[in-house]
Amino acid sequence: MTDSKNLIETIYNPNSELWSAPKDFKRHQFLLEAGQIETQLYYILDGAVRVFFVAEEQEHTIRLGYTNNVINALPSFLSGKPSTLYIQALKKTTVKIAQKEDLLRLKDATNQNLIMWSKMLEDVFLQQFDREKDLLTSSPEERYNRVLKRSPQLFQEIPAKYIADYLRMTPETLSRLKKS
DSSP, X not given: OOTTSOHHHHHXXXXXXXXXXXXXXXXXXXXXXXXXXXXXXXXXXXXXXXXXXXXXXXXXXXXXXXXXXXXXXXXXXXXXXXXXXXXXXXXXXXXXXXXXHHHHXXXXXXXXXXXHHHHHHHHHHHHHHHHHHHHHOOOXXXXXXXXXXXXXXXXXXXXXXXXXXXXXXXXXXXXXHHHO
């Protein structure tokens, strides 16, 4: 890989040399399971995934990804510790995969890339903050409207039962809100 490439342009270009050949995952197949150490970044070419954890035998969806999203289990990726998260294909999903060592080599290649890396992590933090606000908003209607405004494509790409779980509401409540 050429180290002088622009970090953001490289990451968000599925045709860059950072990414592997396309890999297919069947519906419900795991890209990552809890207990594994995340060493990859996934560019979703087609399909949809969810990131979730299990607590008290119940699954909790914390992130959803779809076509043209980049996703991984960031806490494990950054810490090098086993993940508490699962990444699962919600339907047939095709991804390209970048390896952590290639991404870090690209990040460290120039000061500009290091600045971009910091900016990307800031963006992830701000997205997580918005997610926390969503979770703390007591009204299902407010949660629905915030996410609809922020990510309208989500409602086209992700099955409703996973959106409902992500929004902490029943599928019936989500259906009612979508109709109103």
